[in-house]
Amino acid sequence: MSASFDALFANRPVILAPMEDVSDAIYRQLCRSVGADLCVTEFVNVEGLLRGCRKAHHKILLAPDDQPTVIQIYGSDPERLAEAATVAEAAGPMFLDINCGCWVPKIAKRGAGAGWLKNPAAMVAMAKMVVSRVAVPVTVKTRIGYGAETEMPIVDLARRLEDVGVRALTIHCRTANMGHTGAADWSWARRAREVVSIPVIVNGDIDSGEAARRALEETGCSGVMVGRRAIEHPWIFREVRAMLDRGEELAPPTTQERLDLCRRLLHERWALRGRVNSTRRHLGGFIKGLPGASGLRRELFESHTLEGNLALLERYQACADSFAAA
Numbered sequence: 331m332s333a334s335f336d337a338l339f340a341n342r343p344v345i346l347a348p349m350e351d352v353s354d355a356i357y358r359q360l361c362r363s364v365g366a367d368l369c370v371t372e373f374v375n376v377e378g379l380l381r382g383c384r385k386a387h388h389k390i391l392l393a394p395d396d397q398p399t400v401i402q403i404y405g406s407d408p409e410r411l412a413e414a415a416t417v418a419e420a421a422g423p424m425f426l427d428i429n430c431g432c433w434v435p436k437i438a439k440r441g442a443g444a445g446w447l448k449n450p451a452a453m454v455a456m457a458k459m460v461v462s463r464v465a466v467p468v469t470v471k472t473r474i475g476y477g478a479e480t481e482m483p484i485v486d487l488a489r490r491l492e493d494v495g496v497r498a499l500t501i502h503c504r505t506a507n508m509g510h511t512g513a514a515d516w517s518w519a520r521r522a523r524e525v526v527s528i529p530v531i532v533n534g535d536i537d538s539g540e541a542a543r544r545a546l547e548e549t550g551c552s553g554v555m556v557g558r559r560a561i562e563h564p565w566i567f568r569e570v571r572a573m574l575d576r577g578e579e580l581a582p583p584t585t586q587e588r589l590d591l592c593r594r595l596l597h598e599r600w601a602l603r604g605r606v607n608s609t610r611r612h613l614g615g616f617i618k619g620l621p622g623a624s625g626l627r628r629e630l631f632e633s634h635t636l637e638g639n640l641a642l643l644e645r646y647q648a649c650a651d652s653f654a655a656a
């Protein structure tokens with residue numbers, strides 16, 4: 331496990347971020363098929379896991395081909411986190427990640443997620459306890475701090491988390507108070523990276539191959555994590571890989587690739603959930619830039635069945651094909 335962990339970070343991995351209602355098994359495989367090196371599950375509540383809640387257990391189910399995947403857990407009680415870590419470990423993830431970055435008030439105000447940033451000593455003690463209970467590597471995803479610029483604990487925290495055995499750190503380069511607004515400040519990832527020898531992964535505003543290249547150049551980090559851009563443009567993974575490996579800027583995906591990915595997601599999410607709703611946040615992005623995309627998008631959103639959505643894509647494809655042949 332350790333060799334593969336080290337090998338993974340030797341190649342500057344491009345990582346699908348943990349995203350609630352996005353990074354499920356279906357989306358992880360989809361992103362892998364277009365170049366993601368590593369995927370993280372959406373965060374899983376430790377109380378749900380320990381109570382045996384079906385939804386929580388479903389989130390940590392990893393099919394044999396769903397690798398390498400990281401399971402992310404969150405909670406506010408160190409003992410419960412440590413206990414849940416053993417449950418998650420049994421699911422066979424490549425490693426376990428502790429969410430110390432969720433800014434959503436109902437989570438952070440209860441001391442989970444970014445709430446840990448209000449008490450760095452408690453965060454470090456919690457991480458130490460989790461590390462001591464599992465054999466699999468434990469990592470932490472956090473933000474640069476909770477509030478104002480003057481209260482950034484991240485550099486000192488990075489050092490202390492490494493000291494208690496945390497094996498890698500992902501830094502979303504915003505404060506918790508910023509939520510998703512304002513620009514990510516990658517310089518904090520650089521400062522944290524400079525004081526530790528564990529891999530540091532930079533996250534926040536990586537939305538193209540060029541942005542990834544710059545983020546790694548400016549920070550010296552061991553990998554990049556992509557969140558929102560992957561929701562609408564999963565091809566970012568192969569674009570980043572091409573840029574990092576060959577300095578190459580890839581052409582955008584073809585119409586065929588875009589429509590094929592729409593169909594794939596529709597089929598798979600329909601089979602799992604019996605609804606197309608969960609594909610909406612993706613489909614609009616997948617077809618973005620195609621001629622007539624806004625009309626197609628509207629029609630897709632008005633149709634609530636798999637057949638309806640597929641028929642619309644078929645009609646669009648026929649039009650595009652006859653246009654190309656003319």
Ligand SMILES: Cc1cc2nc3c(=O)[nH]c(=O)nc-3n(C[C@H](O)[C@H](O)[C@H](O)COP(=O)(O)O)c2cc1C
Pocket residue numbers: 347348349350351352371372373402429431432471502533534535536555556557558559
């Ligand atoms: C819809 C959505 C859900 C998210 N869920 C999680 C989560 O479960 N765990 C987590 O650590 N971060 C979560 N995040 C934060 C992302 O992992 C990432 O840190 C953030 O979006 C910044 O990266 P980006 O600028 O590439 O989007 C979520 C973000 C979004 C947009």
